[in-house]
Amino acid sequence: MNNSFRLKNNRFIQAYSLIIVITFLGCNSSSQNSDSTIAEHENEKSNLVSNEITVIINGHSKNYSLNDLKKFRETKIKNYEAIGGMKGPLGVNTWTGVSLIELLMDVDPSVNDQNNSDKQIVLTSIDDWFAVIKWPELFGEPRGGEVLYNIVGCNECHGINGEGTAPADHPPTPELINQNYDLKDVMEILRLGEESHANINPFTPDQLSESELQEILYWLNNPKAPVPENAFKVDPTKRKVILAYEMNGNKMTGADGLIQLIVEMDEFSSRYSHWVSRIEVK
Numbered sequence: 373m374n375n376s377f378r379l380k381n382n383r384f385i386q387a388y389s390l391i392i393v394i395t396f397l398g399c400n401s402s403s404q405n406s407d408s409t410i411a412e413h414e415n416e417k418s419n420l421v422s423n424e425i426t427v428i429i430n431g432h433s434k435n436y437s438l439n440d441l442k443k444f445r446e447t448k449i450k451n452y453e454a455i456g457g458m459k460g461p462l463g464v465n466t467w468t469g470v471s472l473i474e475l476l477m478d479v480d481p482s483v484n485d486q487n488n489s490d491k492q493i494v495l496t497s498i499d500d501w502f503a504v505i506k507w508p509e510l511f512g513e514p515r516g517g518e519v520l521y522n523i524v525g526c527n528e529c530h531g532i533n534g535e536g537t538a539p540a541d542h543p544p545t546p547e548l549i550n551q552n553y554d555l556k557d558v559m560e561i562l563r564l565g566e567e568s569h570a571n572i573n574p575f576t577p578d579q580l581s582e583s584e585l586q587e588i589l590y591w592l593n594n595p596k597a598p599v600p601e602n603a604f605k606v607d608p609t610k611r612k613v614i615l616a617y618e619m620n621g622n623k624m625t626g627a628d629g630l631i632q633l634i635v636e637m638d639e640f641s642s643r644y645s646h647w648v649s650r651i652e653v654k
């Protein structure tokens with residue numbers, strides 16, 4: 373089983389477990405800071421925590437304890453609120469942690485070299501959740517539909533490259549890449565949401581405008597085409613990606629995750645990971 377299959381599989385199971393947890397168990401009111409309800413639920417059973425991280429880049433590997441992370445410059449993401457596909461807005465929080473860029477540069481100072489631009493940064497948590505960040509999102513100038521696709525959370529179920537998912541015990545998510553989708557058809561599915569779209573909340577015009585979806589579909593329909601001149605650009609003030617160890621000035625405990633990934637450009641919670649314990653650039 374290769375990693376990308378496990379990635380798809382895990383994310384899909386997470387997404388469906390979330391539906392099940394919400395439907396049958398109800399939500400824990402203290403868990404407003406995360407959409408990863410299944411992860412929180414598991415935590416109640418097994419007291420998961422992550423106090424160290426292994427970072428692997430081009431054969432270099434380094435371990436960091438929580439205390440080692442605190443020796444880096446502190447980076448804050450202020451008043452951040454992610455939207456969960458099922459739960460909606462998840463609550464506003466200020467996060468403090470280490471910048472992912474600084475951590476990666478500490479392991480391999482050449483990680484920002486342009487010849488790594490096809491690589492992905494894969495962050496794995498101890499509950500097996502994977503989050504993937506494409507190199508240009510961290511070190512380049514993230515632009516166009518490929519980036520918007522992650523910002524609004526399509527990656528969570530349809531895969532980081534729109535490849536679709538096909539886990540054994542669940543209905544598959546369709547492959548979205550290279551399908552020649554029509555804007556009106558897809559807009560309708562997303563605006564209706566619910567049973568039209570895998571029980572996901574409808575995407576409101578505020579969360580996903582028609583022109584944003586047009587850019588996403590332009591990329592999905594023409595993945596090899598150059599990004600158009602006037603394409604969407606990530607706001608330079610929203611480029612922080614951190615591994616947080618403090619929430620609202622307080623040390624985090626169990627259910628909050630001790631080392632939590634926050635991607636400031638993301639509007640949806642698709643990469644909002646608890647308990648990150650391994651980071652690999654590959």
Ligand code: HEC
Pocket residue numbers: 387457524525526527528529530543544545546548553558561562567568569570571572575580588
């Ligand atoms: C929580 C999981 C989830 C998220 C998030 C999600 N999808 Fe889906 N999507 C599905 C599933 C499952 C299906 C197939 C079942 C269905 O159509 O109800 C689907 C179906 C679709 C289809 C229909 C495909 C076809 O060929 O029939 C399109 C198009 C689509 N999604 C686009 C998107 C886009 C664009 C986004 C982001 C804005 C997105 N989805 C976000 C799970 C998701």
